[in-house]
Amino acid sequence: HKPRKLPPGPSPLPILGNLFQLGREKLYHKAVTKLSKVYGPLMSVKLGNQMIVVVSSPNLVREICQKYDHTFYRRLDLDASRALDHHKFSIAWIPTGKKWNDIRRLFKEQIFSSERLNASQGIRQEKGIRHETEVYFVKLLEAFEDIITQRLQARGASPTSGSGKSDLLEVFLDLCQHREAGWSYNDVKHFLLDLFLGATDTTSSTVEWAMVELLRSPDKKEKARAEIREVIGQGRSVKESDISRLPYLQAVVKETLRLHPPAPIVPRKADTDIEVDSYILPKDSLIVFNLWGMGRDSNLWLNPDSFVPERFLNSESDDKGQHFKLTPFGTGRRICVGYALAQRMLHLMLASLLHNFDWKLEDGIKPEDVDMSERPGLTVQKAVPLMAIPIRTSIWKSLK
Numbered sequence: 447h448k449p450r451k452l453p454p455g456p457s458p459l460p461i462l463g464n465l466f467q468l469g470r471e472k473l474y475h476k477a478v479t480k481l482s483k484v485y486g487p488l489m490s491v492k493l494g495n496q497m498i499v500v501v502s503s504p505n506l507v508r509e510i511c512q513k514y515d516h517t518f519y520r521r522l523d524l525d526a527s528r529a530l531d532h533h534k535f536s537i538a539w540i541p542t543g544k545k546w547n548d549i550r551r552l553f554k555e556q557i558f559s560s561e562r563l564n565a566s567q568g569i570r571q572e573k574g575i576r577h578e579t580e581v582y583f584v585k586l587l588e589a590f591e592d593i594i595t596q597r598l599q600a601r602g603a604s605p606t607s608g609s610g611k612s613d614l615l616e617v618f619l620d621l622c623q624h625r626e627a628g629w630s631y632n633d634v635k636h637f638l639l640d641l642f643l644g645a646t647d648t649t650s651s652t653v654e655w656a657m658v659e660l661l662r663s664p665d666k667k668e669k670a671r672a673e674i675r676e677v678i679g680q681g682r683s684v685k686e687s688d689i690s691r692l693p694y695l696q697a698v699v700k701e702t703l704r705l706h707p708p709a710p711i712v713p714r715k716a717d718t719d720i721e722v723d724s725y726i727l728p729k730d731s732l733i734v735f736n737l738w739g740m741g742r743d744s745n746l747w748l749n750p751d752s753f754v755p756e757r758f759l760n761s762e763s764d765d766k767g768q769h770f771k772l773t774p775f776g777t778g779r780r781i782c783v784g785y786a787l788a789q790r791m792l793h794l795m796l797a798s799l800l801h802n803f804d805w806k807l808e809d810g811i812k813p814e815d816v817d818m819s820e821r822p823g824l825t826v827q828k829a830v831p832l833m834a835i836p837i838r839t840s841i842w843k844s845l846k
């Protein structure tokens with residue numbers, strides 16, 4: 447017989463649901479984590495008419511993903527993403543199905559394959575990442591349209607000859623030339639927006655949080671720098687191919703993502719009723735994986751609020767979505783499509799910052815005084831941007 451019980455949760459008020467229990471906290475991951483401590487790792491909350499089920503246990507995430515991944519693939523409806531119909535073209539918003547599959551395959555094979563990433567690593571080493579705080583979909587889409595037009599003009603009379611550049615826009619435009627591939631310039635515009643939105647704030651905020659944590663723990667910063675010095679030496683800059691030989695740096699990145707996942711809660715919509723742990727999660731509920739809450743759960747981690755990269759040394763845990771304790775990139779078939787690129791960018795940026803400079807806090811600021819508050823937004827950013835002073839090292843001088 448079928449269970450019909452909803453997961454426990456605060457009793458909803460008519461119309462308003464649980465709006466008040468969520469309190470004034472704009473950082474929803476903190477509000478739901480606080481409530482989950484009272485109602486448990488599977489909790490139902492109502493916001494207006496929308497049933498939300500918050501999942502804060504790795505075992506329950508695993509159970510839901512393994513049994514039901516195919517049935518909860520929709521995202522919530524966000525007005526912002528409707529600009530110029532972005533939700534109809536975006537890989538992040540369309541439901542799984544043929545079009546979503548086609549785009550994922552295109553990204554995997556043409557953009558994020560090891561060969562392509564290897565071929566484009568020079569560009570990343572030179573440019574780094576621009577930090578965008580406000581994202582305006584319409585303006586961005588217009589900007590991408592201009593970029594596409596300019597590039598097409600640069601390609602000149604013979605569009606198949608290419609512009610001589612070897613970046614991802616060139617790959618997309620080449621594909622548009624092959625009719626059988628079925629992609630249009632309009633698709634390309636939305637692909638570029640997806641990649642831009644997916645890549646910028648997530649990676650830049652992770653690097654910022656990693657630097658903050660290291661500056662608050664100078665011994666760990668020194669450990670990371672010593673490893674880089676030993677492996678890279680002097681007289682050359684860090685390359686992506688060095689990352690596999692920097693285990694402490696990798697542990698720093700994982701520990702940063704545990705404490706500061708840029709997407710602290712990952713929402714999906716259920717397409718059928720889901721039965722789990724003797725409860726029913728009704729069709730059309732918003733199922734929210736509480737990555738932030740799990741990252742700081744004392745039942746799962748020793749001293750969860752402390753920054754201890756060492757916990758990941760010689761540990762089986764990885765962040766690829768298979769160990770459900772740590773899934774900053776999501777999990778299942780909708781896992782972050784930019785995972786491989788993100789890994790390269792995060793490690794390269796952090797290693798370069800640590801290799802080229804030593805860093806100290808502004809004069810008069812002690813490690814324990816650094817403001818750690820968060821600012822709500824598309825991703826969780828540091829409320830007060832980090833101010834740190836770079837100190838030239840001999841490697842910097844020899845690279846000049």
Ligand code: HEM
Binds near residue numbers: 648776
């Ligand atoms: C620190 C870096 C990053 C983190 C923590 C991160 C995290 C995530 C998460 C949690 C999701 C949702 C997964 C799910 O629903 O299970 C996601 C989806 C996505 N990410 Fe990332 N991401 C990062 C970097 C990137 C980069 C560099 C790109 C592209 C260049 C990217 C592109 C995307 C796209 C397009 C999706 C939507 C995939 C889909 O719905 O099928 N992300 N990411």
